[in-house]
Structure formats: C-alpha cells, structure tokens
Amino acid sequence: MQKQESLLKVRNLETSFKIERDYYNAVDRVDLDIKHNEVFAIVGESGSGKTALALSIPQLHNMSYTRIKGEIAFEGKELLGLREKELNTIRGKDISMIFQDPLTALNPLLKVGFQIEETLLYHTKENQARRKEHAIQLLADVGMVNPELTYNCYPYELSGGMRQRAMIAVALACKPKLIIADEPTTALDVTIQAQILDLLRSLQKEMQASIILVTHDLGVVAEMAHRVAVMYGGQIVEMASVGELMHNPLHPYTRSLLASIPHAGEDMERLNAIKGIVPTLKYMPRNGCRFSHRTPWIPQDAHEEVPQFREVTPEHFVLCTCYKHFRFEDEKSGEGVAI
C-alpha cells in the first residue's frame, strides 16, 4: 500500500477572488500535506483565508469570480483542471463536507432520509431497499436515538445538534477518505458541541478517514486535532503537532491569539488584545511579514523581506524570522518601538 504517501498534497495553492476588476489572493502560495488517518486543523480569524483554502480542495467556490492556481493532488490524482463531471464523482464520495450551519446546508423540503440516500444514489449501485437500510444504519451510527423515526423527519423537526448529526451522516454515507469540516460546531451550544466532537472523534478512529477541521476555536483544536496550521492573511504562519503548538507556540500571531483566550481554568485581570484589525482582502499587504503592522513595537529589521516558511524544530514550521524577536508589548522594560 502507498500508506507513506500523503492523502492530499497541496502545492503553491493560490485562490483569488475578483473584486471590482482585479483578482486578489485570499489564499497565497500555500503548501499542505494531509496524511492518512489524521485530523488536521486549520485555525485563524475571519478573513484569514481558512475557509477559502478548505473550499478550494473540492473546488466549491463560485468559479465565475474565483481563480485557483497551483496543485491539489488527492491520492496522486490532480484535482485542479478536472471537469465538473469528473469532480462530482469525487465530491461526496472520496471527499465530503460538513458545513457550519446545518439548517442552511440541508434542504428544508426533503426528508433527512432522502438526503442521505441521495448521496448513495449518485455514487453507489445500491437498490432502494438497500439504500434505506444503509441510511438508517448511518443515522444510528451518528447516535440518533430512534433512526427509523429520524429517517422520515424534515430538518426543521430536529434540534440543532440532531441536524448536525444528520449532516455528518450525509457526509459519511460513502465512506469518504477525507472529510472537510468547516466550523462544524460553531452554531451549537457547548454541551452539544462536546457531544458532536466526541462523535466525530470516535467515527474518525473507526473509519480511518482524515479530517480537515476548519475552526476559530483553539479549544476545539486541542480536543480534536493531531496537527495544526495557523493561518493569517491567506498564509500559513505556523504548523506543528497540536501538543507542540499549544505548549510551545512561536509565531507572534499564534502567541497573541493564545494569550487572548479567556480561560475557564485560571484568573487573569486583562486579556491580550491584538492591535489593529485584519486588513480586508483588497488592502492586505503583499510584501514582507503580513502580521508586522499589528506588532508595531517589534523593530522592522526583525522581519524578513521575503518571509520564508522554515522547519525550526522537527515537524514545527514557522513563517518569517520575527518570532525570535517577539515579545508582548507590555513585556519587559523599554516599551514602544526600540530602534
């Protein structure tokens, strides 16, 4: 078997959106490898390009104003440049999606059971009776208390957590090798979130599928992921195993983000707030370190002119050299810009 080969190989990916007449890169030259049987998390704030990156893999963007360049190889097969028809044999079968809001992602006019069967109808040769049996089995797998009853329900008849389970059932229908989960628990209450995360984790172990988990919640990342990439301004600024990233974060952005979480575990008087805002796509600086203008107290010569993505310790990658010189604004004496 080619187990050593990564499941998904992304090279030099650029996804750009059209604003007025020009295209702007929302994902800027990103390299990524997803291994078999791993949960890979992509974290970042809104506007960091994490969803743009995730949706580029099955090419779910509206292509009338989107350009995708680079290489996306899934099990050695190049996905970019495939025709819509060929892509549809992969979408939902080998690569499936779990969206944030199950009420908008599920069709309100169709029964839950039918929406699961739809995927089976498209991708498998199962007959009607077998499909129904399969759909009910899937509903049971995702922890529905009464799968036969849920099979005949419309999405509005289910609670938020149940809907998200139904959506996971749709995503799992064809035993995908890669599941892209875009903020799967953001719309849910914490207690339900914990249930859904526990479910996803056990299903992932059972099915040996890989998950790309897109989220802004570092707590969810720590609970779920094996490896993490932190995105800012369309680039991956740091990538490491989850333990390494949480215990030994290096990039200024990762460190600032971790310091701004209000913890339930410990007391803090003030939270760290990151200065400024994420620039909009049109005004994102294209040269130098993109995070530099939010840490103005770090001398400019700490940044590289052309930031490089380097392996600092084994399997721990950081963009730019500024992490060596980073300190929080109120750390140590000699505040302000010391040049």
Added chain:
Amino acid sequence: MALLEVEDLKVYFPIRGGILGRMVGNVKAVDGVTFSINEGQTVGLVGESGSGKTTTGKAILGLVPIKSGVIRFNGEDITKYIGKNRSPYRKSVQMIFQDVYSSLNSKKRVRDIIAEPLRNFEKLTKAEEQKRVDELLSIVGMSPENAYKYPHEFSGGQRQRIGVARAIALKPKLIVADEPVSALDLSIQAQVLNYLKDIQSELGLSYLFISHDLGVVKHMCETLAIMHNNRFVEFGARNDIYNNPQHIYTKRLIASIPDTDPDKKEENMRRRKEINEEYEMRSESYYEAGSKVYDLTRLTETHFVAMKS
C-alpha cells in the same frame, strides 16, 4: 440595598391556536427567577439557547410584558414602567446587543447613533452634544473623526464599541449585555472585554452579562447564575460554580468547555462520560417530572442550588 432586585419573575408567551386565535397555552420563557445585583457588580447569566436568559434580560429592561413577579430598581418597583417610553427608568438601564450588524442603524452616522439617547432625554445644545459625543468616543478608544462615518465603515469590534458608547451615553447604572462578544473574533473579543472592564471601574457600572461562553463569563463576572429549562439551576460566586459545581447541568456545562491543553483530551472525555452516566442514573434528584427544575436551596452563604432536598 441591592441596585436591582428581581423576585420570582415569570414571563409567559401565549400560544394561540384554533380559528379564533384563542390562547391555548403558554410558553414559560422565564418561570420564577430571583436574584439581585449590587452596585458595581457583574452578574453572569449562563445557559443554552432557549433557556430564557435573553428574555430575563429583556424583562429587566421592560421590553417584554411580565406575567408576575417584582423588579425593584433602587428600591422602586419598575414593573409599572413596562412598555412606557421615556420613563426615568429607561435612562438608568441600557442594553448592549449581540449582533453588531443589526443593532446600529446603517443609515445614520455614528454621531447620530450615539447622540440619539441624549436627544431623547437631555436637552443639550449642538455644541454640548458634540462635546459629549467626542467624550464618549474617546472613552471607548475611538477618535472624534469617526463620528462622521457610517457603521459599515467599521469592523465588528469597532461597531461593538460604538454600541457600548451609545449604551453609556446617559450614564446608566446598569447595563444588560446580551452576548456582547459572541459574534466577534478572539482578538477583537479581548479588546471589547477589556473596554467593558475599564468602563465599569471608571463609571461604577453594574452589568448583567448574558453569555453561553463559560470562559468569557469567568473572566468578567464575580457572581454567576446558571439557567436551564427557564429556571436557575445554580447560583453562586465564581469560585462556588467553577470549583464546586453541585447541579448536574452545571457540571455538564463545565466539562463541555474545550480545553486548550491537548494532553487533557482523554481525561476530559472520561469526565464527560462519567457525568452523563450520573445524569442518567440520578436525573430525578436534579429534575422534577416534566424536567422542571427544583426551587433553589441554600448551600452556603453565597451558593444556591436547585436539587431535591
């Protein structure tokens, strides 16, 4: 005497049915809630969606009709002001909303948004009003030029700060903050929370802080109320709730917070499982028939819990 006292508050919404639209039943959105807020204190209200936390907040502001109960502000019963505009009570209690995109009028300039409460309640000259608006903007860390912009020109965090400036314009005593940061990114959330704390100590404000995020609530509040099925299941000081939770729902809630330490992953999962088992085995000691929550009983001076005694 406490600044705000709420006694056995009940808010029912009618369910209408049949051809004549007669009332056929009630949704008991808030079903007997009692608590008080002291001056300068922050009380957190935590619960899942549909638990009645926002309705409680709205009832305190007089925005929904109440079924029964007493709301006392500075000793005065304010239930008589419900539904009345421009009552003196409206001046002293303000609200900060969750959705920063729908709570600011997109056709008004920031200046007019912030000045609106001033125009309703205080007769200021143009110059005085401008001075006051500039002051308010500087309190929330924005420069006076911003007064002439429209809301769409701002980011989410800045919009929420405009919402805060509007809320403090009339120098209120109490602010009901309904999920003020849940629509914001982490770094922006930190900014807004810091501002809320600064303003509190500067102006001596009290907050009723409604949120579903236990991390945020712990950071902001000294006293917490946990709400489930439209009643309080537990009420107590921060320490009581986080270090010594008694009710199964509180325990579940705390165990559900995702921990940023990946090494505790297994332990957290195990704890959640244990709590679920306990819930299934002993649910009748936490909930009456029909999953109604019991009345609160006193455990210690500060700690109350709703359990079968």
